[in-house]
Amino acid sequence: MAETAALPVPAAPATAAVPTAAEKFTFDNQGYLVLENFLKPDHVARLTAAVHRAIARRRERVRTGAKQTGMTQTKSEKSTRFFYIFDDDPLFLELLDWPALMPYVHAFINPKPHHHGSDVIVEHGADFMDRQGEWHIDGHDNGYRNLGHPIPLLQLKVGFYLSDMTAPWQGNLTVVPGSHKTLTQPTEEDRQKRDFFPGAVQVCAPAGTLILFHNALWHTAAPYSGPERGRTMIYTAYEHPWMVGSQEHWGYTKEFYNQRLSPAQRKFFHGFVFDPPEQRWG
Amino acid sequence: MDEILTPSTASAATTPVLTASEKFIFDTQGYVVLENFLQPEHIARLLAATAATVARRREQARTGVPQTGFTQINGKDSTRVFYILDDDPLFLELLDWPAILPYVHTLLNPKPHHCASDVIVAHAADFPQQQPGWHIDGHDDGFRHLGHPIPLLQLKIGYYLTDMTKPGASHLMVVPGSHKATQPPGAADANGMLPGAVQVCAPAGSAILFHNALWHGIGPFHPGRSRTMLYYAYEHPWMVASEEHWGYTKEFYNERLSPARRKFFHGFVFDPPEQRWG
Numbered sequence: 001m002a003e004t005a006a007l008p009v010p011a012a013p014a015t016a017a018v019p020t021a022a023e024k025f026t027f028d029n030q031g032y033l034v035l036e037n038f039l040k041p042d043h044v045a046r047l048t049a050a051v052h053r054a055i056a057r058r059r060e061r062v063r064t065g066a067k068q069t070g071m072t073q074t075k076s077e078k079s080t081r082f083f084y085i086f087d088d089d090p091l092f093l094e095l096l097d098w099p100a101l102m103p104y105v106h107a108f109i110n111p112k113p114h115h116h117g118s119d120v121i122v123e124h125g126a127d128f129m130d131r132q133g134e135w136h137i138d139g140h141d142n143g144y145r146n147l148g149h150p151i152p153l154l155q156l157k158v159g160f161y162l163s164d165m166t167a168p169w170q171g172n173l174t175v176v177p178g179s180h181k182t183l184t185q186p187t188e189e190d191r192q193k194r195d196f197f198p199g200a201v202q203v204c205a206p207a208g209t210l211i212l213f214h215n216a217l218w219h220t221a222a223p224y225s226g227p228e229r230g231r232t233m234i235y236t237a238y239e240h241p242w243m244v245g246s247q248e249h250w251g252y253t254k255e256f257y258n259q260r261l262s263p264a265q266r267k268f269f270h271g272f273v274f275d276p277p278e279q280r281w282g
Numbered sequence: 283m284d285e286i287l288t289p290s291t292a293s294a295a296t297t298p299v300l301t302a303s304e305k306f307i308f309d310t311q312g313y314v315v316l317e318n319f320l321q322p323e324h325i326a327r328l329l330a331a332t333a334a335t336v337a338r339r340r341e342q343a344r345t346g347v348p349q350t351g352f353t354q355i356n357g358k359d360s361t362r363v364f365y366i367l368d369d370d371p372l373f374l375e376l377l378d379w380p381a382i383l384p385y386v387h388t389l390l391n392p393k394p395h396h397c398a399s400d401v402i403v404a405h406a407a408d409f410p411q412q413q414p415g416w417h418i419d420g421h422d423d424g425f426r427h428l429g430h431p432i433p434l435l436q437l438k439i440g441y442y443l444t445d446m447t448k449p450g451a452s453h454l455m456v457v458p459g460s461h462k463a464t465q466p467p468g469a470a471d472a473n474g475m476l477p478g479a480v481q482v483c484a485p486a487g488s489a490i491l492f493h494n495a496l497w498h499g500i501g502p503f504h505p506g507r508s509r510t511m512l513y514y515a516y517e518h519p520w521m522v523a524s525e526e527h528w529g530y531t532k533e534f535y536n537e538r539l540s541p542a543r544r545k546f547f548h549g550f551v552f553d554p555p556e557q558r559w560g
Contacts, residue, residue, distance in 0.1 A: 142517065146432055148431065152433055154428075243423070243520060243522060244519075244521060244522040245522075245524075247557065270522060272550060277528070279525070280525070
């Protein structure tokens, strides 16, 4: 468990005029929105420390075979990705309903959002020098393609950069702006190009940046230009309250659900995960 | 309880496949009508099961006995019962009736989940002021905020159990093509009708499949007329279904569902929970 207490949670700003009309237009038109300096430097530092504590604990669990809430991928001694992170550290859990984030989640996807997924990524370039392609869109049933076009917004993905990503070719989230509305798909050949195809954009931004994007936006992680480079980031995702969430959610303990969630945070999960179940809709 | 029927189309070799015409009609009109879908003897058994269920549910409502779903009572003869799969084996077997599944798999999802079920018995005398009640289905005000066209998230299936070939029996009314409308309908006329609305007239045994975003309501109810029908709804496996589902007993989930039928529900409803996706 974390040794440091969570940061004092800032109150929602008095002028809660976010997202702005320009931000809404950008998200609708481009399929993603970048908010630089969203997390303050001391918050980034605490989250980064929490990431390393969690990785050490997760890797030990992998070694010993101890049960974990979500999967832990260990690429090498240095690179780790682990999923379903809210019981790994209170600092992760408080991101779930971080006040400055909520107006965007409410406006973009649903005024009563549910949590869908979360993970932490720590990559060292040396482990990913052969990365290429991996372009995809998110969502069940092959990215909800069976629902027709445009594919609706069913999952709002939220990425937090915890390391400096102002330069390209270090695993940056890479997107094709506007591709969430495309009627076609990138060809298999284009998807494998290490230098990307026309229109692909690497999101270059400083630590503390927030990136929100649409489930149907074509995206991937950029290849590495050198083995000494790397990235640390957190992903969370939200969905509609009439969606089921992920089965991995149900791997959180009853103690987590019953004791560690605030009343507001409980609303991000279905009532059936609690003991006794909460008889409520959504 | 009535004895269940052996589905006449259980063989994969005889499982019907949607025609291109049916797919086209559903896509463009938002609904498709399959006449003579249920055989007359099947209809008769379902009507008997409905009558028995209505009598039992009304008694449960009168005495305050807990029920899986809600029971609406309108007058002496009219009843609507929700979440009926544990009310009679005949209702349960319609869930994955072999002749309907190709439609559900093709139109909605190859791994469909069950969303809801209900049975309606309505007599005109109990609804002297009936209005169409035009609406579309789905959460969040009919999934409108997902943009246009509203995607197919719930496939509704109505089964007429009484003859509905002549209008005026509180028919399902629809506005063909309205599932793709980019504008809400204007005000209904003095008779409560929307432009282009049609009453779905079809014989007993007809199945009517329609899109959640299709504007629909109920038609005029002329004196002396009545209707009995069933509704089933399916959704995608990544949707959560209805809280009322969780009102079915563990005995129902654990003992009364075949392995194939368990797949229409999330694993968490079983005891112990099934650790599976969808």
